[in-house]
Amino acid sequence: MTLLSRHAQWLVPLALAFGACTERGGDPPDTSDGGNEVVSLELDPAEVELTSGDGSTPTVTLRAFARTVQGERVEVSPESWTLAHDRIGSIDEHGTFTASGRAGGEVQVTARVPGVIAPVVGHATIRVRLTLSVPLDPMVPPTLPERFDTLPEVEEPFESPALLYPLEGARMPNNVGAPELQWEPFAQAGDAFRVVIETPHATVRAYTYDDGRTFRASYPIDRNTWRVVADSALGEEITIRVDRIPSGGSEVVRGTPVTIWLSEDGVFGxxxxxxxxxxxxxxxxxxxxxxxxxxxxxxxxxxxxxxxxxxxxxxxxxxxxxxxxxxxxxxxxxxxxxxxxxxxxxxxxxxxxxxxxxxxxxxxxxxxxxxxxxxxxxxxxxxxxxxxxxxxxxxxxxxxxxxxxxxxxxxxxxxxxxxxxxxxxxxxxxxxxxxxxxxxxxxxxxxxxxxxxxxxxxxxxxxxxxxxxxxxxxxxxxxxxxxxxxxxxxxxxxxxxxxxxxxxxxxxxxxxxxxxxxxxxxxxxxxxxxxxxxxxxxxxxxxxxxxxxxxxxxxxxxxxxxxxxxxxxxxxxxxxxxxxxxxxxxxxxxxxxxxxxxxxxxxxxxxxxxPTSCRGRDESCSTSSECCSGECAAADPSMPDVLTCRPPTVCRRSGDSCEDASDCCDGLECNLGVCGYVPPI
Structure with missing residues (x-):
């Protein structure tokens, strides 16, 4: 097959699309001489800003325009739409991106159409800004968020909560366990506190209250909330502060922020x-x-x-x-x-x-x-x-x-x-x-x-x-x-x-x-x-x-x-x-x-x-957690009480234990019993 005939094969259906959707109107361009060869692909809009509030999943539909040798700009239907990662959302075959509502961040979109020699691609950038208000604990007065939003804010160093943990400038792996924020206690029941956690792409607010009995001058971030924060700050800084309304007070005393940094990658084992x-x-x-x-x-x-x-x-x-x-x-x-x-x-x-x-x-x-x-x-x-x-x-x-x-x-x-x-x-x-x-x-x-x-x-x-x-x-x-x-x-x-x-x-x-x-x-x-x-x-x-x-x-x-x-x-x-x-x-x-x-x-x-210790395939086991594959089951249905480690029924993700590479998702390697672990030497 000649280069021209291969070109014509994909240009015929593309020419039909041109006729239905062209900026200049009229008949589709003549493709018999290859003069309408696509030289670039543009996505519109090229940059998108979305806001996700408390789990909402906003969407945007992108359009693709082919630029031909003759300079024509024609809307086309790409053969594929892909994302650089799926952490903040997903995209369908029509170019509609849907935010996950679970993380903020930035992702590159790539659309692809056939080319004469190689596919022609176009790119766009989508940024999702996430805000999250953590549900109130039953002991926290329900009017607290409104008071923090409406009262004036002041800077009072001697009345401001001084964060003792985490430490200023600390670096942590991205998958570190959720920390418990701690500050210098105030001997004053009735104080109200607002925890504000900010990444370049997300803001999380939570509230706690000194009941005078069990209050620890701390806020243990729950695992799901911390996952939202960490997934919104891969390789980036996180700023944390604790604001305070003193008991009976009419002003919000802003806390002194502490900045930490989360790595792009995680540490397992x-x-x-x-x-x-x-x-x-x-x-x-x-x-x-x-x-x-x-x-x-x-x-x-x-x-x-x-x-x-x-x-x-x-x-x-x-x-x-x-x-x-x-x-x-x-x-x-x-x-x-x-x-x-x-x-x-x-x-x-x-x-x-x-x-x-x-x-x-x-x-x-x-x-x-x-x-x-x-x-x-x-x-x-x-x-x-x-x-x-x-x-x-x-x-x-x-x-x-x-x-x-x-x-x-x-x-x-x-x-x-x-x-x-x-x-x-x-x-x-x-x-x-x-x-x-x-x-x-x-x-x-x-x-x-x-x-x-x-x-x-x-x-x-x-x-x-x-x-x-x-x-x-x-x-x-x-x-x-x-x-x-x-x-x-x-x-x-x-x-x-x-x-x-x-x-x-x-x-x-x-x-x-x-x-x-x-x-x-x-x-x-x-x-x-x-x-x-x-x-x-x-x-x-x-x-x-x-x-x-x-x-x-x-x-x-x-x-x-x-x-x-x-x-x-x-x-x-x-x-x-x-x-x-x-x-x-x-x-x-x-x-x-x-x-x-x-x-x-x-x-x-x-x-x-x-690395997380685990048992290899066909070794005896009592629970799935003992197995590198994550599956403990009977190999022979006639002997249901004889359990051994079996190949996983669902692929194992990065950081999960594994027996070999076939256990892992997406072509991840299995090294030292961990999917996705890359040995340093």
């Missing part, structure tokens, strides 16, 4: 952390969904029981922990995190004497572990190599012969790092220590250890001390974060001063470390411990990437009613790390956010972050 309780006394490892903030116990320890010193395999399917509930001595067990039972079944162990910390290789075939050199000396530790299948100690060359602890294996599998010169036992160490890196060689051999940072070089830093500890690898295996201070642990010794510590970032090749000042928060620069990188990296609209670093701190979270102010209770925080800034030698951190879902009545420490 499961956080396993160590919770230490006082009432009832005990400790446990808890599992927390990083997006929803829901948590549950892994081991289900009773009062007086203790579990801790945990470590995760890179795929999140195995967890090691040291327990005191299996005999007179402490033991270490490696358990199956895909199990729904508490405690989960053992994969390896229990080992006696117990190991303190374990570092799994990326393929989990080897484990670098620390343990006491002798049972009677729990605070004198060394490193050993274990078989990842059996837990048996193996011969290995290149490991340190002196005191060492806190081993960690790089995500690319090429290197290991540890603390050299001190113990990682229960009491930690206050000795001068170093962070060292060693290359992993074949035959269970490790190369010569290279010092990437010596703790003594920071003895004059604000946190003082000469102890480097707790190294953690960045997702791309190029950087190490570590803690430096007066001790490798945060616990206060009898009649001793509370330990101090700060967090630093250094290249795996050494050099000057960067103090993560902004990322430790207002109260954290000398009280930040145990950094742990998330394996997930967010990709931003401008092509940049962000890493996410968890740590714990005694700094105040919010106020004393809803948060932890004044308690010095340890809680988990997460800061964003910009690797490009680190390469320039700048502080790459941003103010942190509090990890949603924690118990503010307990000490929450030692977060380890991994």
């Amino acid at each position: 499961t956080v396993y952390y160590w919770q230490v309780r006082v009432d009832p006394q005990g400790s446990d490892v808890l599992r927390l969904d990083a997006a929803s903030g829901t948590r549950q116990s892994v081991f289900g320890t009773e009062s007086g029981g203790c579990v801790g010193c945990h470590a995760l395999s890179h795929d999140g399917r195995q967890l090691s922990a040291t327990l005191d509930s299996r005999g007179v001595q402490w033991t270490t067990a490696v358990v199956d995190t895909t199990s729904a039972s508490a405690p989960p079944p053992d994969v390896m162990g229990p080992f006696t004497p117990a190991y303190h910390f374990m570092a799994f290789s990326p393929d989990a075939t080897r484990i670098l572990a620390s343990r006491p050199l002798a049972p009677a000396t729990r605070d004198v530790t060394a490193l050993f190599l274990l078989d990842g299948a059996t837990g048996a100690e193996m011969a290995a060359s290149g490991l340190p012969t002196g005191q060492a602890g806190y081993p960690t294996w790089s995500p690319d599998g090429a290197r290991v790092a540890w603390m050299d010169g001190g113990s990682d036992g229960p009491s930690g160490t206050r000795s001068p220590t170093r962070i060292v890196v060693s290359d992993v060689a074949e035959g269970d051999a490790f190369g010569e250890a290279r010092v990437v940072h010596d703790g003594a070089s920071l003895a004059s830093a604000p946190e003082g001390g000469s102890t480097d500890s707790r190294p953690t690898w960045s997702p791309d295996s190029r950087f190490l974060a570590f803690a430096h201070g007066t001790s490798s642990v945060s616990s206060v010794q009898f009649d001793g001063e509370p330990p101090t510590a700060s967090l630093y970032l250094v290249s795996r090749d050494g050099g000057t470390p960067i103090r993560l000042v902004r990322g430790m928060g207002d109260g954290g620069p000398v009280d930040a411990f145990w950094p742990v990188f998330s394996p997930f990296v967010t990709e931003e609209r401008d092509g940049s990437r962000l890493f996410w670093l968890a740590f714990y701190s005694r700094q105040d979270f919010g106020n004393a009613r809803a948060g932890t102010a004044g308690t010095s209770r340890r809680q988990l925080w997460v800061m964003a790390i910009d690797p490009a800034a680190a390469e320039r030698g700048e502080d790459p951190s941003s103010p942190p956010y509090w990890l949603t879902g924690q118990d503010t009545r307990a000490d929450d420490i030692a977060a380890l972050w991994a």
